Amino acid sequence: MTTIIVLVKQVPDTNAKIAVNNGRVDLSAVKMVMSPYDEFAVETALRHREAVGGEVTALTVGGPAAEKILKDAKAIGVDHIVRIDSAEEMDSNALQTVLTKAVQDLGATVVYCGKSAADTGAGSTGPGLAERLGWASVSNIISATFSDSISAVAPGSGGNVKLSVPLPAVLSCDKGDFKVRKPNVKGIMQAKKASVEVHSIEAPASSVTLVDQSLPPAKPAGKSYQGGAAAAEVAQLLRDEANVL
Amino acid sequence: MTQTIVIAEMTTNGVHSSTAELITAAMTFGGEPTLIVPCTDASLADSAVGMGAGSIIAAKSDVFANYDASGWAAAIDSVAPVGTVITSASPQSKDLAARLAAKRNISVVQDAVKIQNNTVTSPVYSGKAMQSVSINGPTVISVRSNIFPAATGGASSASVLDTTGKIETSVQEFMARASQRLDVSEANIIISGGRGMGSPDNFSHLEAIADTIGAAVGASRAAVDTWEPIPHSMQVGQTGKTVNPNLYIAVGISGAIQHLAGMRSSKYIVAINKDADAPIFQHADYGIVATWEEALPVLHDSLKAMMG
Ligand SMILES: Cc1cc2nc3c(=O)[nH]c(=O)nc-3n(C[C@H](O)[C@H](O)[C@H](O)COP(=O)(O)OP(=O)(O)OC[C@H]3O[C@@H](n4cnc5c(N)ncnc54)[C@H](O)[C@@H]3O)c2cc1C
Numbered sequence: 001m002t003t004i005i006v007l008v009k010q011v012p013d014t015n016a017k018i019a020v021n022n023g024r025v026d027l028s029a030v031k032m033v034m035s036p037y038d039e040f041a042v043e044t045a046l047r048h049r050e051a052v053g054g055e056v057t058a059l060t061v062g063g064p065a066a067e068k069i070l071k072d073a074k075a076i077g078v079d080h081i082v083r084i085d086s087a088e089e090m091d092s093n094a095l096q097t098v099l100t101k102a103v104q105d106l107g108a109t110v111v112y113c114g115k116s117a118a119d120t121g122a123g124s125t126g127p128g129l130a131e132r133l134g135w136a137s138v139s140n141i142i143s144a145t146f147s148d149s150i151s152a153v154a155p156g157s158g159g160n161v162k163l164s165v166p167l168p169a170v171l172s173c174d175k176g177d178f179k180v181r182k183p184n185v186k187g188i189m190q191a192k193k194a195s196v197e198v199h200s201i202e203a204p205a206s207s208v209t210l211v212d213q214s215l216p217p218a219k220p221a222g223k224s225y226q227g228g229a230a231a232a233e234v235a236q237l238l239r240d241e242a243n244v245l
Numbered sequence: 246m247t248q249t250i251v252i253a254e255m256t257t258n259g260v261h262s263s264t265a266e267l268i269t270a271a272m273t274f275g276g277e278p279t280l281i282v283p284c285t286d287a288s289l290a291d292s293a294v295g296m297g298a299g300s301i302i303a304a305k306s307d308v309f310a311n312y313d314a315s316g317w318a319a320a321i322d323s324v325a326p327v328g329t330v331i332t333s334a335s336p337q338s339k340d341l342a343a344r345l346a347a348k349r350n351i352s353v354v355q356d357a358v359k360i361q362n363n364t365v366t367s368p369v370y371s372g373k374a375m376q377s378v379s380i381n382g383p384t385v386i387s388v389r390s391n392i393f394p395a396a397t398g399g400a401s402s403a404s405v406l407d408t409t410g411k412i413e414t415s416v417q418e419f420m421a422r423a424s425q426r427l428d429v430s431e432a433n434i435i436i437s438g439g440r441g442m443g444s445p446d447n448f449s450h451l452e453a454i455a456d457t458i459g460a461a462v463g464a465s466r467a468a469v470d471t472w473e474p475i476p477h478s479m480q481v482g483q484t485g486k487t488v489n490p491n492l493y494i495a496v497g498i499s500g501a502i503q504h505l506a507g508m509r510s511s512k513y514i515v516a517i518n519k520d521a522d523a524p525i526f527q528h529a530d531y532g533i534v535a536t537w538e539e540a541l542p543v544l545h546d547s548l549k550a551m552m553g
Contacts, residue, residue, distance in 0.1 A: 014483055014503060018373040025374050036484060091378075092343070093352040118483070120369055122355040123336075124343035127314050131347035136413030137314050139340040142477075151417060155336065155478075156312065157257070162418040169413075175484045177477060208352045208384065211364055211377040222514075224532040228539030234515060234531045235547035242513045242530070244434065244492040245458060245551065 002054030005103060006045040007113035007125065008038040008073055010066045014118050023212045034069040037114025040173040043180040044144055045112045046077050051146040055079040057106060061086050061098060067196050075183035075191035082106065082197045091208035092124045098201045099125070100132040105199070110150065111170045115140045126172035136169040142176045248328030249274050251298065252321060252345075253282040254338060255309075259292030263333060265395035268297040270388045271331045272396065273360040281325055282403065283309045283317065290403035297396025301403035308410045312337055318344035319410030327383060334387040336430070346385035353385040354378060358392050358510075371483055371506030391433075391489050391512060426452070429481060432461030434492045435508075437481055439465035441497020441518065442537065445472035450541045451496060457548050463488070463508075465498045482507035496537050500525025517541070 012018070012030040019026045034042075045056045057080040058073035060066050070081035084102050103111060111130075116123035123139065130137030141152040142160070150165045154174075165171065183191070225234065239245040249271040254261040260282055271278035277299020282290035283306075290303035304324045308316040322345060330345060332338040334356045346353035358375075359366035365386055369376040380386075429435050436451050448462065455462050463486075464479040481488055483503035493511035498504060500516070500523055508514070509528055516529035519536045526532040533540050 012370065014371065014506070018370045020374060025370065091352040092346065092354075093350060096347055118371065120355070121367075121371065121487075122343075122353075123339050124346070124353045124355060127340045127343040128347035128353065130314070131318060131344045135315075137340075137344070138414060139314065140336055153420065156419070157337075158419065160420040161311075161416055162420060163414045164417050165414050175477065206352070207381040208354060208378050209381070211379050213369070213374050213376050216368070216372060216375050216509075219528060219530075222526075222528075222530040222532055224526065224529075224534065226534050228533065228535035228541075228543050230533050230535070231517070231540045231544035232547040234533060235544055235551060237531060238492065238513070238515070239551055242492070244513050245548070 002049070002052050002109045003107055004045045004048055004054055004056045005106060005108040005111045006038070006041050006056060006058050006073070006078065007099070007111065008042065008058050008060050008069050009035045009114070009117045010060065010062055010069045011035045011117055011119040020213055020215050023214065025213045032065065032068070034072055035114050035118045037116060037118070037173060037175070039180045040176055041112040041114050042073050042076065042078065043178065044171070044173050044176070046181070048110065048144070048146045054109070057082055059084070059102060059106070061095065063087055070196055071191040071194065072183070074194045075187040076181050077187065080197065081194060082199065085198055085200045086203065088203070089206070089210060090203055091206035092122070092128055094203040094206045096125065096128040096132055098203050099129050101201045102199065103129065103133060109167050113170070113172050115172045115174045123172065126170050130170035133168070133170070136165050137171065138163055138165055138169070139172040140174045141171050142174050143178070144171065248326055249276060249278040250325045250328050250330045251278045251280045252330065252332045252338065252341065253280055253293055254333040254335060255283060259289045260296070262395070263390045264293060265296035265397070266390060266393040267331050267333060267388055268396040268399070269393040270357065270360055272297070274329060277399070278331070279326065281321060283321060285309050287403065287405040293403065294401055295397060295399070297399040299399060301400045303403045303405045304408050305405055306408045306410070308412055311416055313412045313414050314340050314344045316410040316412035317341055318348050320408040321345060322348050323410070324406045324408045329383050330385040332385065332387045334389045339387050342385045342387045349383070351383050351385065352380070353387070354380065355387045357386050357388045360386070368510065371503075372509045389489055389510070391491060426455070427461040429461045429463040429479060429488050430486050433490050434458055434460035435463045435481070435488055435490045436460050436494040436496065437463035437465065437498060438468055438496050439498030440467040440471060442468065445474040448475065450537070454541065454545050454548060457545065457552055465504050495525050496541065498525055499523045500528060
């Protein structure tokens with residue numbers, strides 16, 4: 001049976017204003033949501049199941065509050081929801097070590113995740129997990145078709161490339177040219193009742209530690225002009241002042 | 246002192262000039278970085294001479310003919326000494342950075358814009374905040390372009406090391422690019438249009454200017470979602486591409502937070518918008534309150550005159 005795992009992460013709503021207090025981002029007033037690219041990963045995982053059969057497990061690492069996004073995944077059709085309990089900040093080595101163990105324990109034919117999380121923007125988890133599992137990986141896929149292997153389209157150096165990806169594999173998902181499904185009432189009811197499987201896995205110590213978070217330096221006010229004729233002056237300044245032409 | 250290794254950013258013709266910036270970033274750790282040039286033809290590594298590396302290794306392998314994360318990480322790992330590794334923050338190199346770090350059971354820090362005393366700073370929350378982390382021991386760090394100055398001088402020739410790795414994926418098809426135009430992720434200058442362009446046909450005005458100054462044409466999500474002829478590959482922003490050009494010209498784009506997420510770190514930003522209150526103006530170095538119909542012909546004529 002094809003067992004599919006999709007990694008999901010809770011992040012601040014991308015519309016939220018970010019505040020900083022005492023050198024730390026303050027998210028207390030911010031709505032938390034599933035990271036936008038993870039929605040494409042969930043959709044791709046469900047399509048994979050629809051094409052070949054099998055089961056989809058949504059997996060997250062975090063505290064109890066992160067269960068909301070697991071319920072969101074359940075509401076649109078994943079079979080199982082699992083949370084690896086963790087309160088602490090982990091560096092990529094620690095997080096990937098935990099995820100590797102989780103995927104080995106659960107067993108999987110394929111793992112999907114978003115191309116990057118909307119908070120860090122790093123995009124390290126998919127390829128890092130694949131390396132630790134000794135699996136193939138392709139990042140930033142925009143579409144996939146499923147059989148014994150996966151045929152995935154991802155950007156290459158001279159345009160998109162269609163790749164044949166042997167299984168097991170980890171695929172990170174970019175926005176594809178498809179719509180992600182929305183939950184229906186039945187799904188939402190089922191998600192309410194669904195129970196989250198909680199595991200704990202010991203993480204190695206982190207060697208990368210947070211020093212400080214801050215707001216980006218404010219940009220000095222730019223020059224502003226009224227009317228299209230000013231475009232001539234701006235063109236001159238781009239060459240003579242900004243030196244970018 | 247940390248041993249530092251830089252992985253060259255490649256183009257089809259050789260080493261990308263931004264590699265010299267990576268060498269400067271590596272030098273913040275002290276010492277002379279070793280540059281590794283992944284290539285199928287060792288002569289390509291000659292183009293890295295003058296970029297400031299202490300030594301240059303042409304890592305030669307058929308594995309590097311097409312990108313495969315697993316094969317590349319293995320082939321680079323086996324020729325790279327232990328130490329802190331610096332890569333570009335292009336999508337492919339971030340992927341490689343993560344895979345290489347995992348291979349060595351160390352951590353990766355992506356999108357660095359500042360490195361000082363083992364503290365690495367990157368934008369987080371789509372650039373709405375900056376985060377500094379302290380690294381302890383060998384780490385893989387990807388570095389954004391157009392931030393560090395280019396290094397010069399250094400080793401005057403490359404040594405060749407043969408290497409190999411297991412390729413997992415295979416290419417089924419190279420798909421034709423929707424257009425022959427420069428891609429936004431590869432351009433130093435980008436001119437982007439939003440919903441304010443009124444129709445996809447009007448993007449021809451942006452293309453004409455792009456051709457004059459060697460720019461790529463980008464778009465907002467509203468433009469991509471509304472108009473079929475504007476492909477997603479042109480989209481800049483949270484769910485499009487993150488770009489970091491020297492110059493970004495936003496035309497008929499309001500400056501929604503998700504659009505800013507993809508372009509706010511551009512060195513210079515020009516905004517053309519008919520609404521003086523459009524948020525994009527708060528981020529513009531040069532803001533022109535005007536319709537594009539009024540401003541673009543003037544801009545194009547001036548640029549044509551300047552570029553001769
Ligand atoms: C999860 C999520 C992800 C998103 N990701 C992205 C993303 O990746 N990229 C992105 O761009 N957006 C993204 N968005 C959408 C974003 O919120 C905005 O809706 C979008 O950027 C608006 O595009 P726009 O500026 O072209 O259109 P509008 O906001 O409609 O602005 C059009 C502008 O054109 C001006 N205008 C009109 N006519 C003229 C004229 N003749 N001359 C000059 N100016 C004129 C108007 O004054 C206005 O400011 C995302 C949203 C969400 C919720």
